[in-house]
Amino acid sequence: MTRYPLIRTAVATVAAAGLLSLSACGLGGAGPRAGEARKTGRVAGEITFRTLQLKPVYTAYVQGVIDSFERAYPEAEVKWEDVPGDGYNEKLVADAQAGALPDVVNLSTDSFQLLADRGMLADVASLDAAAAKEYVPGAWEQFKLPGKGEGVYAYPWYVTPEILTYNQDLFTRSGLDPARPPTTVEQFFDYAEQIAARSGGRYAAFMADPKGRLPGDWQKMGVPLLNKAGDRFTFDTDKAVAWADRMKDLYAKGAMPKESLLKADDINQLYGSGRLVFGPGSPGFVKDIKANAPQVYAQTRVAGAVTGTLGHIGIYAQSLGIRKDTAHPDAAAEFAKWVTNGPNQVEFSRRATIYPSNAQGLADPRFADRGDGKDAETLARAIGAEQLRTAALDANTPVQWTSQVGDAVAREMQKAIKGEEDARTAVRRAEEEANRLLAAAGRR
Amino acid sequence: MTAPEGGGGLPHRRWWSPYLFLAPGLAAVLLFSLWPFVNTVVLSLTDARVLEGGSFVGLANYRRALADPDFWLAAANSVLYLLVVVPCLVVLPLGLAVLVRREVPGIGLFRSAFYTPVIASAVVVGLVWQWLLRSDGAVNAVLVRLRLVTEPVPFLTDSTLLLVSAMIVTVWKGLGYYMVFYLAALGNVPGALYEAAALDGAGPVRRFTSITVPSVKPMMLLVGTLSAISALRVFTEIYVLGGESGGPGGGARTLPFLIRQVGLGFAGETGYASALSLLLFLLTLAFSLLGRRLTKGDEA
Numbered sequence: 037m038t039r040y041p042l043i044r045t046a047v048a049t050v051a052a053a054g055l056l057s058l059s060a061c062g063l064g065g066a067g068p069r070a071g072e073a074r075k076t077g078r079v080a081g082e083i084t085f086r087t088l089q090l091k092p093v094y095t096a097y098v099q100g101v102i103d104s105f106e107r108a109y110p111e112a113e114v115k116w117e118d119v120p121g122d123g124y125n126e127k128l129v130a131d132a133q134a135g136a137l138p139d140v141v142n143l144s145t146d147s148f149q150l151l152a153d154r155g156m157l158a159d160v161a162s163l164d165a166a167a168a169k170e171y172v173p174g175a176w177e178q179f180k181l182p183g184k185g186e187g188v189y190a191y192p193w194y195v196t197p198e199i200l201t202y203n204q205d206l207f208t209r210s211g212l213d214p215a216r217p218p219t220t221v222e223q224f225f226d227y228a229e230q231i232a233a234r235s236g237g238r239y240a241a242f243m244a245d246p247k248g249r250l251p252g253d254w255q256k257m258g259v260p261l262l263n264k265a266g267d268r269f270t271f272d273t274d275k276a277v278a279w280a281d282r283m284k285d286l287y288a289k290g291a292m293p294k295e296s297l298l299k300a301d302d303i304n305q306l307y308g309s310g311r312l313v314f315g316p317g318s319p320g321f322v323k324d325i326k327a328n329a330p331q332v333y334a335q336t337r338v339a340g341a342v343t344g345t346l347g348h349i350g351i352y353a354q355s356l357g358i359r360k361d362t363a364h365p366d367a368a369a370e371f372a373k374w375v376t377n378g379p380n381q382v383e384f385s386r387r388a389t390i391y392p393s394n395a396q397g398l399a400d401p402r403f404a405d406r407g408d409g410k411d412a413e414t415l416a417r418a419i420g421a422e423q424l425r426t427a428a429l430d431a432n433t434p435v436q437w438t439s440q441v442g443d444a445v446a447r448e449m450q451k452a453i454k455g456e457e458d459a460r461t462a463v464r465r466a467e468e469e470a471n472r473l474l475a476a477a478g479r480r
Numbered sequence: 481m482t483a484p485e486g487g488g489g490l491p492h493r494r495w496w497s498p499y500l501f502l503a504p505g506l507a508a509v510l511l512f513s514l515w516p517f518v519n520t521v522v523l524s525l526t527d528a529r530v531l532e533g534g535s536f537v538g539l540a541n542y543r544r545a546l547a548d549p550d551f552w553l554a555a556a557n558s559v560l561y562l563l564v565v566v567p568c569l570v571v572l573p574l575g576l577a578v579l580v581r582r583e584v585p586g587i588g589l590f591r592s593a594f595y596t597p598v599i600a601s602a603v604v605v606g607l608v609w610q611w612l613l614r615s616d617g618a619v620n621a622v623l624v625r626l627r628l629v630t631e632p633v634p635f636l637t638d639s640t641l642l643l644v645s646a647m648i649v650t651v652w653k654g655l656g657y658y659m660v661f662y663l664a665a666l667g668n669v670p671g672a673l674y675e676a677a678a679l680d681g682a683g684p685v686r687r688f689t690s691i692t693v694p695s696v697k698p699m700m701l702l703v704g705t706l707s708a709i710s711a712l713r714v715f716t717e718i719y720v721l722g723g724e725s726g727g728p729g730g731g732a733r734t735l736p737f738l739i740r741q742v743g744l745g746f747a748g749e750t751g752y753a754s755a756l757s758l759l760l761f762l763l764t765l766a767f768s769l770l771g772r773r774l775t776k777g778d779e780a
Contacts (some may be wrong), residue, residue, distance in 0.1 A: 125746070129530060129531060129746075132531060133531065146746055147746070149746070150530075150531065150746040154531060247724070247725065293615075293616075294614075294615040294616075294632075294634065294636075294637050295610075295614050295615060295636055295637060297637055297728060298636065298637065298722055298723030298725060298727065298728065299723040438745065438746070438747035439745040439746070439747060440741075440742075440745065440747045440748075440749075441747075443724070443725060443730075443741060446725055447725050447729045447730040448729070450725060450728040450729045450730075451728065451729035454637070454728050454729075456728070456729065457729075473747070476749065477529070477747055
């Protein structure tokens with residue numbers, strides 16, 4: 037029987053291959069530390085510019101901005117590369133490790149934190165002291181590093197504010213007044229309870245999604261997330277426990293779709309098919325609904341986000357960071373400022389549902405126009421812009437609340453909401469685990 | 481069959497020629513399999529994080545894993561997954577192969593139909609099953625309509641049921657794949673054996689147990705090993721069905737799921753995730769050796 041040894045070899049080979057690919061999950065070591073770039077006063081040289089998923093929809097816009105820059109500074113040349121959203125951060129980490137970051141790079145809140153924390157980005161406040169006044173204060177402040185002086189490590193680019201969207205037909209059917217949207221988390225929950233009581237299971241109020249709701253809901257309820265020094269979580273409070281208890285009660289009453297406890301990604305579908313009262317809180321979504329579900333769009337109302345005791349929303353700007361050891365700091369800084377200047381950001385906002393972080397851009401009449409006060413998309417733009425003017429960083433998710441912390445807290449809250457664990461225990465355990473993660477991350 | 485002495489054959493002076501031929505393949509294996517493996521071992525002994533090399537901490541990561549309830553939960557889920565899925569994937573595809581082996585008109589259609597889930601992407605399969613199993617999905621609608629249950633069954637929002645649902649998806653997706661293995665093995669069984677057995681008065685059941693099963697036994701062991709390895713690596717089914725937390729409270733997380741959760745993202749603990757990867761490696765190695773031991777015993 038010659039087949040036996042053959043099959044044995046096959047078994048061994050397959051096992052070995054499987055095992056090796058299993059274990060090949062490691063990551064490399066530390067990246068190199070960068071040396072500081074100095075300005076020379078001459079805007080020249082070839083710089084690389086990396087954006088996050090702007091091709092092919094915004095190719096013409098971005099290329100137009102680059103072309104105009106190159107016309108204004110003939111000695112400078114910009115090489116543009118666009119990277120898809122999937123794996124953007126992973127590529128950034130790999131490039132940082134290899135010392136191959138682009139000169140000007142589009143960063144999100146978390147990737148900014150990672151690179152800036154490790155000293156890989158240039159201090160743009162010292163490169164260009166006059167830049168500060170050009171941006172909305174909240175956006176400029178966002179790119180300072182807490183506890184590390186007045187340095188600012190990226191130019192603010194576009195922002196997307198939080199708003200409240202809801203289906204006014206379902207609001208009315210639930211006996212609620214569409215002209216009086218909720219403004220606090222507690223009121224939001226009261227409305228949800230009334231919706232659940234009247235819907236007869238045909239529609240739900242909102243998505244449970246604890247990872248998405250926290251820590252925002254707690255901040256809006258006045259729960260202190262961290263101690264003053266920012267090195268310990270302190271959210272184990274009566275208010276946080278009350279939040280978990282209320283969520284459990286509402287979940288049992290059917291105020292949230294059952295599966296929304298685990299997944300939040302079908303919110304557009306649920307809202308678009310008229311089975312959800314509160315939609316996602318982003319202006320871009322209003323545009324999507326207009327295109328995909330015109331009937332529901334006609335019923336969509338927009339209001340300021342629920343801000344509770346804070347009274348304002350947070351600010352999450354995309355930014356353009358400058359590689360610290362760039363060979364052409366003048367060209368890089370000048371180009372980043374060019375991309376984020378008022379006219380260029382306003383033009384971008386005409387093509388995409390984004391808002392300028394640039395003070396002059398946000399003052400454009402386009403953002404004050406409420407139209408006839410009925411069209412949701414126009415209203416969303418005006419309300420979003422209005423909220424941005426008072427947006428402040430204390431409403432942002434603190435940097436200590438990493439994705440790992442969010443996951444750990446969400447797991448405990450899921451147990452509490454399902455009633456598998458009592459709310460007080462769940463909040464206590466969540467805080468313990470969050471503090472363990474924070475302590476581990478701080479050990480550098 | 482050696483070359484004639486004194487001429488004609490290629491002289492074997494260049495001892496390194498075979499290695500030259502091996503080099504490209506060897507380089508790929510060293511670079512993409514062996515080096516990452518060694519790197520993982522090294523990282524598992526450090527407190528490395530994403531973008532930080534970390535320092536040597538000895539076996540601290542392993543001690544932490546052994547004291548980590550999340551690790552034990554994930555390991556238990558992974559082993560349970562293997563214990564349920566492997567027997568199903570060894571036995572069911574064989575039955576299917578025997579059924580579709582008959583040459584009846586239109587059998588090609590059935591063979592293709594059973595193979596379709598294999599080529600469908602795991603994410604698509606997961607989404608289809610998610611729609612079937614949701615509390616307002618098709619399965620629950622039927623169960624409620626038939627009055628078999630009063631409340632929708634929480635297939636996706638209960639950790640145990642979520643794990644079972646994921647197992648069903650894995651088995652359903654694997655059926656066609658392993659069926660093809662068995663079809664190949666069955667093709668090698670001499671028809672004369674069946675004829676002789678039939679002449680001796682053996683019925684279909686006896687022919688199956690006395691001829692088919694012993695003939696495909698080596699293949700069953702291969703299928704067992706393959707499906708065991710893939711069962712220990714299961715991630716997508718649970719991710720798509722149970723969201724990024726891995727079921728409510730993370731109760732349906734398997735080891736690969738935990739490794740991803742620990743190691744990914746900017747706050748990822750690379751060192752600890754590497755240690756977990758190696759523990760999973762040991763677990764897989766143990767089950768693979770078990771498979772080999774079984775093959776060996778069969779051969780003796």
